[in-house]
Amino acid sequence: MAASSLWPYRCPASHEYMSAVIRRRSTNTRDVREVVLDDLDLSFVRKILDLGCGFGFMAGPLAARVAEDARFIGVDAWAANEASFLQKIADHGRSGIFECKCIETELPWPDGSFDLVVCSYSLYFFVDIIPEIARVLTPDGLFLAITHSEAKVVDGLPDAGLGHVASGLLALIQRFSAENGRDCLSRSFGEIVRIDYANSLRFAREHEDELMTYLRFKLPFLVPGSTPEDDLPADLLRFVETLMSQNGEVIVDKSDAAFRCRRPQCH
Ligand SMILES: C[S@@+](CC[C@H](N)C(=O)[O-])C[C@H]1O[C@@H](n2cnc3c(N)ncnc32)[C@H](O)[C@@H]1O
Numbered sequence: 001m002a003a004s005s006l007w008p009y010r011c012p013a014s015h016e017y018m019s020a021v022i023r024r025r026s027t028n029t030r031d032v033r034e035v036v037l038d039d040l041d042l043s044f045v046r047k048i049l050d051l052g053c054g055f056g057f058m059a060g061p062l063a064a065r066v067a068e069d070a071r072f073i074g075v076d077a078w079a080a081n082e083a084s085f086l087q088k089i090a091d092h093g094r095s096g097i098f099e100c101k102c103i104e105t106e107l108p109w110p111d112g113s114f115d116l117v118v119c120s121y122s123l124y125f126f127v128d129i130i131p132e133i134a135r136v137l138t139p140d141g142l143f144l145a146i147t148h149s150e151a152k153v154v155d156g157l158p159d160a161g162l163g164h165v166a167s168g169l170l171a172l173i174q175r176f177s178a179e180n181g182r183d184c185l186s187r188s189f190g191e192i193v194r195i196d197y198a199n200s201l202r203f204a205r206e207h208e209d210e211l212m213t214y215l216r217f218k219l220p221f222l223v224p225g226s227t228p229e230d231d232l233p234a235d236l237l238r239f240v241e242t243l244m245s246q247n248g249e250v251i252v253d254k255s256d257a258a259f260r261c262r263r264p265q266c267h
Contacts, residue, residue, distance in 0.1 A: 005125075005172070005220050005224075006078070006125075007220050007227050008218070009054055009076075009081070010078045011080060012054070012055035012083075013055075014217070014228070015055050017213070018217045021210045021213060021214060022254065025203055025210065026199050026200075026254065027199060027200050027202055028198060028199040032146065032199070032256055032258075033057075033058060034061075035197050036195060036197075036260075037061055040260075042065040042066045042116065042142075043065075043067055044067065044115060044140075045065075045070055045115040045142075046066070046069060046070045046115055047070070047073075047114045047115050048062065048066060048070060048072045048118065049072075049075070049107075049109070049118070050062075050072060050073070050074045050075065050085075050120075051103055051117065051118070051123075051129070052077075052119060052122025053074035053098070054120075054122075055081050055085060055088070056074065056086075056087070056088030056089065057088075057120060058118055058120040059074060059085060059088050059096075059118075060089065060091060060092065062116070063088065063089040063092035063093075063094040064092045066116070071095060071096050071097075072089050072094060072096025072097075073099060073114075074086075074097070074099070075099045075100075075101050076100065077101070077103075079100040081098065082098040082100070085098050103126040104128070104129070105129060106129075106132055107129065107136050109136045111135050111136065111266070112136070112139070113136045114136050114137055114138065114141060115138055115140075115142070116141060116142050116143075116144070117133050117136065117141070117142075117143045118143075119145045119146070120144075120145075120146045121146055121147065121148070121256075123145050123176045124172055124173055124177070125175075127184060130184060130187075130188050131187070131188050133188070134266050135264070137264040139263075141262075141264060142261070142262055143185075143189065143260075143262075143264070144261075145176070145258065146256060146257070146258045146259075147178060147181055147256065147257060147258075147259075148173050148177060148178065149177060149178040149179065149253075149255040149257060150173045150174055150178070150180075151253075151255065152253035153169065153173050153253070156239075157169070159239055160239035161233060161235025161238075162223075162233070162235070162236060169222070172221070181257065182194060182259070185261055187265065188261075188265050188266070189261035189263060189265060191262040192259055192261050193259070193260045194257055194258070195257060195259075195260070197256040197257060199254045199255055200251050200252060200255070201214070201251070202250075203249060203250045203251075203252070205248060205249070208244070211240065211250055212232070215232055215240075216230075216232060219232065222236070
């Protein structure tokens with residue numbers, strides 16, 4: 001994975017702002033984390049591993065649901081995420097540690113170390129780690145993964161003059177997507193439940209600033225080698241303006257799915 005693809009996540013404040021924009025512009029009135037977590041009893045969970053934890057988007061709501069003495073380990077490639085990750089769990093009276101590490105194919109913990117492992121919008125960056133996740137889970141442990149649907153992820157890119165990057169973006173999502181997630185997980189887990197989260201983002205004319213911030217955040221995925229500080233491509237800006245003029249809004253598909261996995265197969 002090109003390092004520039006991880007660039008958007010190096011600054012927890014802008015990543016968190018982006019998450020807030022996504023929530024504000026979502027047509028699904030329920031937060032994806034509510035949908036994934038609300039009917040789960042996590043009171044048995046005392047040891048949690050959050051892989052690709054970022055600023056703690058999932059760790060916060062999880063911390064509110066796990067055992068009072070639960071301990072978190074958050075792992076992310078960007079050290080800057082440490083303070084916000086630890087703060088998100090401290091907000092709910094839980095504690096833990098952060099490890100700055102590039103996840104590849106192995107995890108450094110003994111078998112059966114965790115009651116819960118979570119990969120929230122991160123497993124497609126390091127999908128070869130799935131057997132290791134099963135290994136570090138306790139036999140009754142739970143693995144939660146949230147990912148994107150590949151169905152419409154590149155819709156519109158050719159019209160926006162970005163057809164040449166569609167295959168690269170799709171290839172990233174296809175490493176672990178709503179569509180193929182079950183197949184990826186099936187060798188390592190005996191029970192897999194998929195939960196669909198239908199959603200799209202609607203940016204009306206008055207939300208154009210947020211749309212530009214969203215597109216800039218995604219720029220390293222759209223224009224390989226670029227950073228969110230670079231200018232947006234002229235073709236893309238023209239395409240956005242055409243949609244705004246014709247429809248009064250821009251709609252971006254943001255359908256996701258979660259997988260709840262039990263019975264890790266290495267035990
Ligand atoms: C889309 S963000 C998701 C962050 C967080 N889990 C959330 O739900 O908001 C992906 C995260 O995975 C991290 N990441 C990607 N590849 C990684 C790797 N190989 N090792 C460690 N962290 C990685 C990125 O730095 C980023 O914080």
